[in-house]
Amino acid sequence: MIQSMTGYGKHVVQLPSKKITIELKSLNSKSLDINARLPQFYREKELELRKMIAGALNRGKVDFNLYVEITGEETTAEVNKGVVKNYMEQLADIVKGDDIKLMEMALRMPDTLKTDKDDIDEEEYKAIIEAMDEALSKIVEFRNEEGKVLEADFVARLKNLNELLEAVKAMDPERLGTVRERLDKAVADLKVELDANRFEQELIYYLEKYDITEEKVRLANHLKYFETTLNSDDSNGKKLGFISQEIGREINTIGSKANYAPMQQLVVQMKDELEKIKEQMLNVL
Structure with missing residues (x-):
């Protein structure tokens, strides 16, 4: 039985105050090449998540995305004002626009939010692992069909x-x-x-x-x-x-x-x- 290197898998998990989305895409490659994009807060877990991907997919060019959407009223995240201001100054040198437009662009950049939380919540990370398992299962199924x-x-x-x-x-x-x-x-x-x-x-x-x-x-x-x-x-x-x-x-x-x-x-x-x-x-x- 052969398996394609082309695949797609996605899984969404809803927590009390946030929605976490795991998305995996893969294309052909001579070896395993993982491109990971996840919020700065979860970077400490990147190596472990990469190992999960490597164990399931073996080979291919893989894009791994972890998205987090805050859905609760309370949040510990704050705008990182210094980072946003620096982004706005750099963007102003590149494109023309008013402050509101530049701010919208700057807020899409990495590290514009900071949080007071020191560690990832254990239950939250468990949910991320389960979501990763589901997404990997779906991309493997996709590869098998291909x-x-x-x-x-x-x-x-x-x-x-x-x-x-x-x-x-x-x-x-x-x-x-x-x-x-x-x-x-x-x-x-x-x-x-x-x-x-x-x-x-x-x-x-x-x-x-x-x-x-x-x-x-x-x-x-x-x-x-x-x-x-x-x-x-x-x-x-x-x-x-x-x-x-x-x-x-x-x-x-x-x-x-x-x-x-x-x-x-x-x-x-x-x-x-x-x-x-x-x-x-x-x-x-």
Whole structure:
């Protein structure tokens, strides 16, 4: 079962005096890259929250946002006047506007509020952890659903590649016969006397250079290995990527050895199918 790196998860928890929203978005990446945005008051818990994300998502470019909206009448938060004033002065140098407009812009900046609370309330943090678990569960579910779509596409592409490989196998005797006829005709056109046995030996040596038996066997094995890995319990995006590279090498070698236009047309179709697989592979976990 494969899993996509593209996903989205969100969960909202309502506390007596505030509403906390956890939002997670993920895209493809070679490794795990977490971009966290949360209020300054919760920064001390950032490392622990990052570990939760890493444990659940493993890989991808992840945007993690924690929003807090005060809904109660009482609050311990106060406007950090010095910070707001400094923001307003900086903004005034950049844009024109009245004080009210500049203040609205400044209040959206970080650290404009300060609080007298020294520690995060235990019950509040427990609610945040539960919200994080729910959001992670949703993004994993999203990734699994996206993975099913990718898997269906890979299965269809593999089927096409196997059918094209069978067509190559069926065409191979005809190809060798055509290549031999071309060589015979070319020699005949020279109108020179040749030792028949020597010519036959040279011809066999020449045809062996265009033999694709090993490539056909290896390509079939790689396609089977790709299918087996695709059906494994884990999502092996990197492994599937390596197998795709090996598939590409065999297809390229067949194309370079073909020396026969109809077979080269089949090779072009195989390359097209493989390219579509590689494009989708970028999203596989």
